Amino acid sequence: MKYSAVTLLRQALRGQRKWPPIVAPAQLKKNYDVIIIGAGGHGLASAHYLAENHGVKDVLVLDSGWIGGGNTARNTTIVRSDYLLHASFALKNFALQLWASLSQDLNFNLMYSPRGYLDLAHSDGELEHFMLRANAMRLGGAEVSILNRSEIAEREPTIDLDRNARYPSSGALFQPDGGVVRHDAVAWGFARSASARGIHIQQNCPVTGLTVKANRITAVTTPLGEFGANKLLISAAGASASLARMAGIRLPLEMINVQAFVTEPVKPVLDSVVNYNAGLCYISQSDKGELVLGGATDGYLSQARRGGFARIEDTLARALQIFPFLSSLRLMRHWSGSADIPMDGNAIVGATPVDGLFINCGWGYAGFKATPAVGWSMAELLAGDAIPELLQPFALDRFASGDLIDDAGIGPYPWRH
Amino acid sequence: MLLIPCPNCGPRDESEFDYGGRAIALPPLEAASDDWHQVLHLSCDTDRRVDEHWYHAGGCECWIRVSRNLFSHEISEVASSIDEAAK
Numbered sequence: 065m066k067y068s069a070v071t072l073l074r075q076a077l078r079g080q081r082k083w084p085p086i087v088a089p090a091q092l093k094k095n096y097d098v099i100i101i102g103a104g105g106h107g108l109a110s111a112h113y114l115a116e117n118h119g120v121k122d123v124l125v126l127d128s129g130w131i132g133g134g135n136t137a138r139n140t141t142i143v144r145s146d147y148l149l150h151a152s153f154a155l156k157n158f159a160l161q162l163w164a165s166l167s168q169d170l171n172f173n174l175m176y177s178p179r180g181y182l183d184l185a186h187s188d189g190e191l192e193h194f195m196l197r198a199n200a201m202r203l204g205g206a207e208v209s210i211l212n213r214s215e216i217a218e219r220e221p222t223i224d225l226d227r228n229a230r231y232p233s234s235g236a237l238f239q240p241d242g243g244v245v246r247h248d249a250v251a252w253g254f255a256r257s258a259s260a261r262g263i264h265i266q267q268n269c270p271v272t273g274l275t276v277k278a279n280r281i282t283a284v285t286t287p288l289g290e291f292g293a294n295k296l297l298i299s300a301a302g303a304s305a306s307l308a309r310m311a312g313i314r315l316p317l318e319m320i321n322v323q324a325f326v327t328e329p330v331k332p333v334l335d336s337v338v339n340y341n342a343g344l345c346y347i348s349q350s351d352k353g354e355l356v357l358g359g360a361t362d363g364y365l366s367q368a369r370r371g372g373f374a375r376i377e378d379t380l381a382r383a384l385q386i387f388p389f390l391s392s393l394r395l396m397r398h399w400s401g402s403a404d405i406p407m408d409g410n411a412i413v414g415a416t417p418v419d420g421l422f423i424n425c426g427w428g429y430a431g432f433k434a435t436p437a438v439g440w441s442m443a444e445l446l447a448g449d450a451i452p453e454l455l456q457p458f459a460l461d462r463f464a465s466g467d468l469i470d471d472a473g474i475g476p477y478p479w480r481h
Numbered sequence: 482m483l484l485i486p487c488p489n490c491g492p493r494d495e496s497e498f499d500y501g502g503r504a505i506a507l508p509p510l511e512a513a514s515d516d517w518h519q520v521l522h523l524s525c526d527t528d529r530r531v532d533e534h535w536y537h538a539g540g541c542e543c544w545i546r547v548s549r550n551l552f553s554h555e556i557s558e559v560a561s562s563i564d565e566a567a568k
Contacts, residue, residue: 316522364500367551372482374496407522463522476521
């Protein structure tokens with residue numbers, strides 16, 4: 065069913081009782097051309113573009129939980145492409161181009177809001193580094209500017225720009241195309257589109273085993289039985305390492321806990337997405353009026369999926385430093401999830417040593433913004449044989465060869481990325 | 482919230498500590514690059530329990546070695562890293 069004003073009116077006249085399910089229940093087959101493990105944004109986008117761009121519809125998407133119930137729904141919905149290293153920038157900037165028309169392409173309102181992304185610098189040295197990053201982005205074709213203090217005040221009057229503040233802001237990088245996208249709508253939009261094109265999506269179906277014969281993937285085992293596959297994509301964030309192990313592959317990943325928070329809703333006070341870099345805190349205001357906040361990882365290995373109070377306190381203290389008015393608001397919700405972070409802090413996307421087995425993992429707490437670009441490129445990889453140019457730098461074998469993509473220059477300490 | 486039983490200071494809040502990551506045995510400097518790759522990049526595991534280093538910055542200023550469950554955060558063993566190294 066195509067969603068439109070006419071459909072809405074027709075369904076209203078029927079008392080809203082005749083809406084078809086967004087994802088049709090599938091009659092599962094024994095074998096598929098492609099099986100994707102993980103019905104999050106990335107996995108479902110890969111499925112959608114397999115059908116849309118390449119006509120590959122013999123696809124099954126499996127998830128141990130429900131559609132978009134993992135990290136897709138546990139992020140702060142921010143999209144941007146302000147990266148210095150070209151590999152990181154190119155993929156996320158391509159994603160930004162796709163986000164711009166994705167609601168129309170999917171016929172599903174993703175509430176994409178390019179309200180601008182404001183990244184605050186707190187010293188002259190930091191601002192100089194932001195200029196370097198902005199220039200690299202311009203070379204890649206992105207629109208970006210450096211704002212001085214009065215331009216920040218004009219754009220976001222609620223930011224505390226007092227020079228006597230603990231970490232006064234010296235300027236900012238501003239990307240006008242950055243913004244927010246409704247995250248669970250992304251998962252459901254891709255799921256609906258994939259399902260409408262004949263792709264099967266099975267929720268609540270954990271993969272318990274992978275079958276590899278003569279170094280080629282042949283099947284997956286689940287509580288619903290075994291499914292044969294010519295190609296398999298593991299796109300399962302925190303579960304990727306244990307799934308890859310089932311095929312005898314070790315991944316250079318560690319699991320870290322990340323938290324996010326939502327305040328009670330208030331009238332519009334904050335236009336852009338603001339990132340505060342003296343200690344990490346990123347803030348935006350949702351359409352409902354809630355302020356959505358996120359911070360750094362908990363700082364140590366964790367698979368607990370529940371956060372420590374130390375990080376909550378730290379993130380909120382940073383938020384108050386930049387927006388003092390937040391002190392009168394209460395937190396309404398708080399959530400946390402397991403982020404899989406590789407040894408150089410960047411994602412692992414591409415082929416594996418097992419034929420027919422592909423991987424997309426290690427996005428840590430930075431994967432949401434890349435969703436459509438990863439889906440687009442991963443579909444190209446699964447439908448053909450060549451590794452798309454955008455994905456080549458993210459190969460798993462870069463760790464053995466030393467060709468790392470370490471945006472922050474931190475080294476093999478995932479909890480610091 | 483972790484309560485880490487420092488062998489020198491007793492149970493203390495995690496905010497007093499800096500994290501040092503997994504306690505892994507590094508290969509000799511002259512080892513082949515693949516040996517370094519195995520240790521630096523692939524020593525991570527899907528195990529529930531890890532041995533790791535914590536630095537008690539807000540207390541005795543000593544490195545300690547902690548054995549912790551990544552799912553429950555339960556700490557089963559702690560030792561001074563100096564004592565461990567002397568073994």
